[in-house]
Amino acid sequence: MNDGASLQGLRVLVTRPAAQADALCHLLEARGATALRLPLQSIEPVRQTATAARALAQARAAEAWIFTSANAVRQARRIDSGVWPRSIALGAATAAVLRQLGCEVDLPDGAYSSEAVLALPALQDVGGRRIVIVTGEGGRDALESALMARGAELEVIAVYRRVNLPHDPQSAARMVEQADVAVITNGEALARLMALMPVGREDRLRRLPLVVPSHRVVEQAQRLGFLSTPRVPEQVTDAAYLHCLECWRAETDRDDRTS
Template sequence: MNRLSGLRVWVTRPVAQAEALCDAIEAAGGHALRQPLLAIEAPTDPAGSDRGLNSAAGADDLIFTSANAVAGAWRLRPDFRPTGQLAAVGAATAAALRAATGRKVLAPTVDTTSEGLLALSRFDNPAGRRVMIIGGEGGRTTLADTLEQRGAEVGKVAVYRRQPVTPSRPRLQALVAEADVLVITSGEALTHLAAITPAALWPDLRARQLVVPSERVLKRAQDLGFNTMPLRPPRMDDAAILETLARCPAAGHGIGRGSA
């Protein structure tokens, strides 16, 4: 099957999450350019995170914001056994959480974002419930702010941190020259890419097709001046990303830009 024949895809995911997608791209006839823009590291205060998980175990609801959050929680506390309702922002996070717990996980099926999770009936009226959000350091506050406004008692446990990865200038030039499309999996990654791209490279970068995770990141790409409308998969799992890549104009036409 060569649905992606000739398509050169820069996968910007952190290393641990990138390999399966890269393998799928190459199995479909494309060429994966492996270069993360973010790295996943241990939280700044592991002891504090461990205490937070101890408190979170008895919460009414536990919301995991990413597969990295699931991995980070069980890396810090292998015996973690939460008793409350489990929820996940996206399909990949839900799958990781089911694998870790063997339990049912609540997750949006259409809008796999924080806003999509908040639209579920479980979170219409969380007043009086204790909700713990398990995620990374920093990031958006939409979940916490909205749940607090709806009357929940909200806490957050940071179980990992994202650190920017900056390729050398020659490496960055080569990637921009070669890639037909970039898979951007967070607004933070896009912001970092914009910050590290020299002015001379912007015209070439803006000409590239983007695959983005949400409407918010799509609008950010438009604000940055990308020439082609970014593509947004229905979910940010590997299968949905692959289907979206197959819709790129260069897919299946043997188009390449050299080698990075």
């Protein structure tokens, strides 16, 4: 099968927010897949944007700002147009947005995770140094806990929030039943999708193969009773999600031929 048809006939449920789903859906469709769009959340600024803007402005003397997502970068820039200190990115997509803004970025080699960020030389000797985490509301606290344990003067500034979108449960269940695989881009979206399932129709979702952004979401899926271990791309980028799906499809086809 040529690259242009590597996902021919595959039906992929894409739960990413509508404004951010186009690039991934176009990549999928260029490979012959059908993208089933079910945006579960929207990305919106925090309610107190003036408070967040003041916090960012007052944090310019920090040793570094750690951005946990591309959304964090975009929302921070909307409310703060000043010069930012040293930037550290949790992931290649986040680093790409920072570089588009002209920022110098520290990015782990290879692995993109909180653990990889914490291994960066710049974050080893942080005792008494001011570090800022720029993130969304309700983000994970692994970075926060580790940096505080190292003695950093830590501040967490939330600049965006995820808002669940209303969906008819029956319609959502029908989309799940049409899908061969789902791309879930955060743990909140996975929990939201499970909560949408009508009583008696959860099992179809639990049987659905998933591609998720991190091992933390893999663990969440296992706690929710998913039957197969979700795949995790090497990077949290559209191209990496596509490659992960192509590898899964090739392995599935090979297993079908040998069964």
